[in-house]
Amino acid sequence: MSTRVETVGKNWSLYHQADKAVSAAEKSKTDKTIKTAQDLVNTLKDEMTKSKKAELQKRLDKVKADLKAKKAKEDAKAKAQTEQVQADHSAQPANNTQEAQAETPATGTGSEYSQSQTPATPSYTAPATGGGGGAVAPAQPSANTGNPAPNNGASSNTSGGSLTPPAQSFTGWVRNEDGQIIWSQDGFSSLAEAGRAAARWANTNWEAHSYGAY
Structure with a gap:
């Protein structure tokens, strides 16, 4: 029992x-x-x-x-977002250049710097001499003596080349259902590359709700 x-x-x-x-x-x-x-x-x-x-x-x-x-719904959503990112990138190849211009400070050329910062060579007028006088006027400074023009300490760019802009970097991100970022990675050379990396990470993690790149 x-x-x-x-x-x-x-x-x-x-x-x-x-x-x-x-x-x-x-x-x-x-x-x-x-x-x-x-x-x-x-x-x-x-x-x-x-x-x-x-x-x-x-x-x-x-x-x-x-x-x-x-999971099937999230996979379909992630695939659609990836395809959209790729389509946007293919349809508008100039986007990356425009964003780089918006974030990169403008730079001047060598010729512009020379015109605005290098002072003109000072002119010299010899004093008048009396007729038959023995005074000799000092020689007028030549603009082609090879001596650098004074710049009073101001820096100038006379190379004629453009300044190199900083390299552009993009970041991929993934958020959960609460809108919190649960994954991010920067250092990508293009927006599409960052978007693909975010999509790959989101496809392997069920916590992922949305993803993108900037």
């Missing part, structure tokens, strides 16, 4: 554990909680828990189906 009571108590204890695990899976809908619940449901082998086991398995199968549908 005591053995029978112990068996009944053990079976109902297993059922309650399985029921609790299934409820947790229904709430969180993650692969981990579903696996834990399935393992506990599989322990219900006694005839007296047969109907209870079937009920728990039905609930668990619904959770599995919901999670599968959610």
